Amino acid sequence: MAAAESAEEIVVRPLGGDKLYRPTNLSDLSFSTTADLQPIDGLVGQTRALEAIQFGTKVERAGFNLFVIGPNGARMQDAVKAVLVDEARRKPIPSDWVYVNNFADPDRPIAMELPGGRAREFHEAMHKLIDDLKAALPAVFQSEDYQTRRGAIDESFQKKQGEAFTALRDKAAEKEVVLLRTPLGFALAPAKDGQVVPPDEFKGWPEAKRRQMQAIIEALEKELEHIIHQLPQWEKQRRDEIRQLNRDTAKYAVDQLIEETKASFNDIPRVAQHIDMVRSDLVENVTMFVMKSEDGEDDSSALKAGSSFDRYEVNVLVTQDAGRPGAPIIEELHPALGNLIGRIEYISVRGALLTNFRLIKGGALHRANGGYLLLDARSVLIEPFSWAALKRILRRGEIAIEDIARFLGFTSTVSLEPDPIPLKVKLILFGDRLLYFLLAALDPELADYFKVLADFENDFVRTPENEAILARLLATLTQRDGLNALDRDAVVLVLEHAARLADHAGKLSLVVEQLREILIEADFCARQAERAVISRADVDQALKARIRRAARVRDRAQEAILENVALIATEGTHVGQINGLSVLELGGFSFGHPTRITCQVRPGTGKVVDIEREVELGGPLHSKGVLILSGFLAGRYALDTPMSLFASLVFEQSYGGVEGDSASSAELYALLSALADVPLRQDLAVTGSVNQHGEIQAIGGVNEKIEGFFDICDKRRLTGSQGVLIPQANVQHLMLRREVIDACTAGQFAIFPVSTINEGIALLTGLPAGERAADGIYPPNSINRRVEDRLRAFANIRRSFGSERSGAATGI
């Protein structure tokens, strides 16, 4: 016998109105509207999470990043940010970071650290330097002085060449030979009166004269060849001299400007060193900026992005506002790889994709470096490469900008490998619990990089003090969102709704976003009615409107029942048939829905068949519930007899999946009714799971389930006998709608708290369940007796059937 069954039959009485709803107690809080209440900042009712956040943000060790989990709509980000603000204010301003050109290796730009707020100054200074150079360099290179010196070099070169060629020309002229330019080079020709001797005339010359001329020309050709061979050497000398002149001139032009620029940054040796490198580069490459190349080609024809001076610009990757002390708190809503770790952009120049250090863009990690970076875990995980890159960066301890397109072979152009930047950021990931637990199970590295868990509570205990705190939170929300204040009654209703949201009369929901939505909608109702204060009626209207907007499916389901398309009886009795209750959640809206459960029995092999499971519509929890029924039967009835039952259970007119075990008690009642051949009341609906001892266990969604059956009964007509059997353990969760409470108070509807199967079956059949007497036999006409008798009868049938078959087989 089950230990839980008492020796005497217990009569279950319906719950009184005071058990169906717990009103708010704000007696200790004096206010007429929320405008009178002091707003509350920071975390409410989240002591555990707060402790974790404070620890996680203060501990300065690698891997001690935070993973904040909690229900959706808990506004964890806002809450954490509020905590971080104070912490961040106490931290020093992080460094600024810039990228500058690497003159030795332009493909590897140099990252430079500056004191917070100085990067912009450096950028402006270099920009000004470039502007000044743009004016100063051409001026000095066009100056008379430079031109004179340059002219002197050119002239010297030209003179050297000219003298050589003039001497050759004069010598040739003396010997009546002229130098000619041919399309491909030079030639020497016999001349007469300064003109080339025509061939016919030349042929008319005596042989000796022709030979003499040939010898003269051959000698001159050797001289011409000698001079031409000297030209590259002379040209090199000229270029060297001009290069040196350009260096000297550039140095003269830039020195003062460079020193002026450097003076402001002498306290940052790295910057001063860079400016010196700029000077060297300018002096070495000055021709790039002030003149066309020596061969007359315009430099602009080269493939490059921007002006030649751009190489001296400063790319400010991240800079701090010097006027705002403290560390940055950055929230990246779109953590795509580029937005997270930065990216290298390209520009198209004549069809080629080009880049340089100025096209390096910082990411959220750069902006948050030295402070806090807040990321939504789901967003990070759904972005390709972001999660892996984030872990890589945490492992390396530095931010390296990766060009994923290059790794994947999407681009085949020259890219950059910028210097990595040391990472000093506190990462805070936000996500729901399921995501965290899945990630923890599937990614062992999670524990290495996110060692601190902050778990936000869904609700907190409903005490008058906590109700007062939540009332102040409502005041905060109205103030923050610019909503009208709520009057006292409106606050009461919102708090009671918070308890309903928590699915517990003794708790209050901490899912702030849900409360905020109600406030916004109530505010809308108040403004529509031209009221300056949100009243209870506005809140009530908002709550009803929310349900109305979402309840199309519920209404269609109820309509189907009322039109007898879905068969649900709310009067009379029936053997092996009961009203079960289920909850449907669609798009955040939940509603209860009665379902007819039926059972058929006959002799068999001791099997209870769950038809839902057979057709694969039943989930594992539902199947478990049905299997428990077999255990219950086996443990309670005809212990000396083999179980010779075949029973089938089904959710009638259920065409979708069924999950959960909250209907297992209803299934057991239907089974017992079928076995006992005793009809069950159809004006009652049942919810609750059952264990093998026949104890009724708590289920979820009790309020929605009760209201779902009530709505059907109410629409058909309340008879006064209708009601719902709920687990005793669920009484504490009741926060029912006003109509249900009123009907119960008026005796038109009833909620029965049930602890055992015996209590339930007695209510449903009007017959006692029956307790075994000292002789081990249930009382006559009790349900249990009838069940046991039926099971024995099945066993006998099976036994006799087995004997007949055995006899037939042996020829008896």
Next chain:
Amino acid sequence: MPTELHSFRRLVLGLQSSAPDPAMRLAVELAELLDLDLLGLFLEDASLRDLAGIPFAREFRLLGGGWHSFDLDRLMHDLDVAARGMERTFTQAVGSLSKRSQFEVMRGPVAEAITSISNTGDIVMIVEPTSAAERVSGQFSWLVEAAFRSAAAVMLVPSRIIRFKGPIVAVAMAGDFPTIAAAAAIAVAAKEKLIVIGPGGWDRENPRIAQLAAKTGLTIQHVTAGDLSADSTACLKAMRQLQERLVVMARLPFDGATASAIVTARQVPVLVIEPERLPPGEGDSRT
């Protein structure tokens, strides 16, 4: 206004083996400024054909080096390729001036070609070759000589022009108003200042300069120079602090050598005009 100050009608750009891009641009700019027709004249000198007929003639090739015998067909082909290349460059350079521009290839002795094609309304533009060898070549000497012998004005252009902006300088002896007028025409069109280098006090004696300034709105600055007729020394000394883009001077008393010396020293183009050239209405022009 510029056309009232000069009587030029055409700019003849003498092209031989090469023509640097800046010189080409200068020709186009000048033609636009002075509202001139532009003729690109490729001179295919007959002397090369004569040379190819001499049995032992050969050429030293700059690319690849070494001496190679002449092949007349190959020579003609190379000259043809050079002419077509030059035409392409010229056509690209003239751009918006294409309706008033023309490209011609002239065969025969250079001197005869220049003489036959140029007249008093022309400016023959000669670009100094970059290479000293080319500068002493027979073709370049014949071209310069022929140009200076012709009735046309001659513009000598350095192989590297160092300035494309700046005042126009007129080097004028006393009474040489046509040089000043021609320089003024260019200065007005180019919206530049005019600087006159001449003997001291000459401008004050010449009321036409004042009238010219009043008529054109030009800023005319006078720089006194010493004995201008001697050689280029005084001229260059006077130009020392100037940032000129172009020099205009008369053929007399100056000669081609003076102009060439100024081109070499200043690295800016020098326009040498006939001394008696006067703007319309100012006197006889040799038309």
